[in-house]
Amino acid sequence: MQEIKITENQAGQRFDKFLFKYFKEATSGFIYKMLRKKNIVLNGKKSDGKEKLNVGDSIKIFMADDTILKFRGEIKLDIVKPIDLDIVYEDDNILIINKPSGMLSQKAEASDVSVNEYIISYLVSTNKLSEEQLKTFKPGVCNRLDRNTSGLIIAGKSLKGLQTMSKMFKERTMDKYYFALVNGKIENKINIKGYLKKDEKTNKVTIYKKEQKDSQLVETEYEPVLANNRITLLKVKLITGRTHQIRAHLSSVGHPLIGDYKYGNKKINDIYKRQYGIKDQMLHSRLTVFPKFTGDCDNLSGKEFTATLPDDFIKVLSNEFKNSNVVNDFIKEKQIKK
Structure with missing residues (x-):
């Protein structure tokens, strides 16, 4: 006999769903048969598998150890070497x-x-x-x-x-804001809409002004944080969230992301690659703001979280906007994090 005590991470799911994962080599027919014959019981009672598991529930399995091992299968846990996560x-x-x-x-x-x-x-x-x-x-x-x-x-x-x-x-009950470094000067806060259509073969999307077959409405809002005649650091809010939305939408209005070779300007990207070593699109998920809410995880209610800027952002901004207080604040933020 084997007994399993349900923990928080196992609670909240149907009993039979838990058993399907636990006995990954068994058929559903076998599991339901074991339930009917009371070879598997929940809290000492016969079960049909539809019950919702709670913390502390007891599952008893009346099978030989070798039978349990057989139907559990060899569960391989390929755990990678830890790295320093930010x-x-x-x-x-x-x-x-x-x-x-x-x-x-x-x-x-x-x-x-x-x-x-x-x-x-x-x-x-x-x-x-x-x-x-x-x-x-x-x-x-x-x-x-x-x-x-x-x-x-x-x-x-x-x-x-x-x-x-x-x-x-x-x-989409939380607000997500990105920082994007784009080509050209943007001076005003703007809200843009369009219709996004994805080409599955190329994994590339196109933005249209009018609705197309199989297209999806997209809406993006952005405002400048820093700007000169060459580039602008934008704060972008995703109203909708589609594949490559920010990259394609900004490119469609003439302000492609620096470093974006899929949707951007190769000539301009090559300049920043030579000057700053930029290889990837300059897009950073900067800020997440939670709404006020109650219930599970409500300790996050009304809170917001910010991700410090990557080194390549700091490098470009420090050179393009010398002596900027805004850039100095980004640098200080990164130093404090370290």
């Missing part, structure tokens, strides 16, 4: 990090290492999550950034955190 905020339910450019938010290929893997490695190495717990629950990121976009990534450490944050992103 942690912006952490509590029992969520983790907010400042993702560097070049790191994947989620795996694209089986061999990839992404933010997800680094977060799991961090939690295991700091004894905040055990390898045994990972067999039935995995933390994960709740929002995605392009590989070469830096900034705030929010992950759920617990099931409660994962569900709450995912719901908030889906319903």
Whole structure:
């Protein structure tokens, strides 16, 4: 006989869903048969598997150890070597990090290492999550950034955190602001709308003024933070959130991101590459503002979180806007973080 005590990260899901993950090599028919025959019981009673699990619930499995091992299968936990994450905020339910450019938010290929893997490695190495717990629950990121976009990534450490944050992103109840370095001078706050259509073959989007077949309405708001005759540092608010929205939308109005070879100006990008070593689009998820709310994770109610600017942003801004108090504040912010 084996007994399992339900923890916070396992609570909140249906009993049968938990069993499907626990016995990953078993068929659903086998699991329901074991429930009917009371070989698997919940809190000492027969179950149909539809019950919602609560913290402290007891699951007893009346099977031989070799049978349990057989149906559990060999669960491989490929935990990568820990790295120093730039942690912006952490509590029992969520983790907010400042993702560097070049790191994947989620795996694209089986061999990839992404933010997800680094977060799991961090939690295991700091004894905040055990390898045994990972067999039935995995933390994960709740929002995605392009590989070469830096900034705030929010992950759920617990099931409660994962569900709450995912719901908030889906319903767009929090405000997200990006910093973007773009070509040209912008002097006023502007709200732009258009219709975005994606080419799946090229993974590239196009912005149209009028609605197209299979297009999606996009809305972007931006205002200048610093500007000269060559470039502008923009604070961009995503009203909608579509693939490559900021990059394509700004390019469509004549202000492509510096370093963006997919949607930008190659000649201008090459200049900044030679002068500053810029290789990626200059886009940074700078600020996330939570609304006031109650319920799960309401310790975040009304709070806002900021990600310090990457070194390449600081390098360009320091040279393009010499002796700027705004740039000096960015530098001080980074020094304090260190």
